[in-house]
Amino acid sequence: MNEVVIRPLRFTDDVPAMRAFLETLGLRSRIESDRGGWVELVAGRGMVALHDAAGSDMGAKPGETTLAFEADDIEELKDRLEAAGYEDAGIVDEAFGRVLTASGPDGTKLWIDERSKDLYGYTLHDSAPDPRWSVAPSLGVSDQAGWERLLSTLNAGPVLFRTAAEFDVRIEFTTTEDLDEVARRLAAYQPEPGADGLSVVDPDGQTVRVHG
Numbered sequence: 001m002n003e004v005v006i007r008p009l010r011f012t013d014d015v016p017a018m019r020a021f022l023e024t025l026g027l028r029s030r031i032e033s034d035r036g037g038w039v040e041l042v043a044g045r046g047m048v049a050l051h052d053a054a055g056s057d058m059g060a061k062p063g064e065t066t067l068a069f070e071a072d073d074i075e076e077l078k079d080r081l082e083a084a085g086y087e088d089a090g091i092v093d094e095a096f097g098r099v100l101t102a103s104g105p106d107g108t109k110l111w112i113d114e115r116s117k118d119l120y121g122y123t124l125h126d127s128a129p130d131p132r133w134s135v136a137p138s139l140g141v142s143d144q145a146g147w148e149r150l151l152s153t154l155n156a157g158p159v160l161f162r163t164a165a166e167f168d169v170r171i172e173f174t175t176t177e178d179l180d181e182v183a184r185r186l187a188a189y190q191p192e193p194g195a196d197g198l199s200v201v202d203p204d205g206q207t208v209r210v211h212g
Contacts, residue, residue, distance in 0.1 A: 002073045004112065004156040006046045008137045008171050009068045010204070011053040011060035015039060017203035018050050024185055025210070026177065028127035035121070042127060045158070046135025048171060063204040065169040067137060069112040069156055074100040077112060077154070084153045086110075105146030106167040112154075132177045136211070140164025160211075171202075172209045179212045 012018045019029065019039050027041035027048060037052035047070070053062040060066070071077055074091060081089040081102050089102040100112040138160040141147050151157050160172060175182065179198055183191045191200040197211040 002071060002076050004069050004071045004077065004154045006135060006137065006156050006159065007040070007049050007068045007070050007113075008135065008169055009049045009051060009066045010171060011051050011056055011062060011064045011066075012204050013053050013062040014203055015050050015052055021189065021202050022048060022050075024189075025173070025208075026130050026133045026175065026182070026185075028129055029125050030127050031119070031122050031124055033122055038122075042129045043133040043135050043173070044129050044131035045133075048135055063206050065137075065171055065206070067108070067111075067139070067169045069110075069154065070115055071100075071112055072115050074098060074112055074114045080153060081110075084149075086150075086153075104150055105143040106141055108167055110150070130177075132175050134158060134174045136160055136172050136174045138162055138170040138172045138209070140166070140168040140170075142167075170209075171206070172211065174211045176212075179210070182210060 010018060015037060022041045023029065027043050030040045030042045032039040037055050039050045041048050053060055078089045078091060078100055086102045089100065091098055091100050097116045098114040102110040104110040136158045139147060140162045141164060144161050151159060183198055186200055189200045191198045197209055199207055199209050202208050
């Protein structure tokens with residue numbers, strides 16, 4: 001099975017602080033750039049990538065989150081997307097590796113990185129993801145049916161949906177870990193309990209929700 005991993009990408013002006021926050025939450029660092037400015041953290045399902053906003057080629061602002069994916073075999077995924085009607089699916093070579101792109105719902109651009117086997121310039125950590133945690137980004141969408149069809153084609157998830165006029169991405173999680181224990185671990189970040197879990201403000205000033 002060609003696994004497609006969902007990977008929200010957060011642009012930040014403080015990668016170490018965001019990394020410490022996510023590790024306190026329950027994620028584990030997997031890969032980091034030797035020059036700094038890039039870290040990938042994994043959960044039992046899904047991952048979160050951190051990118052130094054100052055080094056962004058797309059002019060992203062600190063606190064901005066985009067949606068991306070990672071997969072082993074993007075050639076197979078290209079064929080799968082084309083068969084499902086995503087006719088502009090194509091593979092491009094970037095400085096960091098190959099990327100599969102296609103037009104997505106709500107005027108978005110789908111971005112799937114090929115999992116690199118050449119880790120020159122990066123450090124790979126022997127991390128053991130906590131199986132109790134899943135990355136479940138909240139997508140603000142106007143075409144939920146279109147997103148459900150795309151994610152089904154990719155066999156990727158989980159995601160949460162909100163109705164929104166413009167597409168946006170928020171980092172959220174689901175966990176089977178006891179939320180009282182999570183709250184104690186996050187005490188320095190002053191988490192707030194709610195009807196469906198915990199809310200906590202991350203170092204970028206963005207609200208992150210943990211659903212139990």
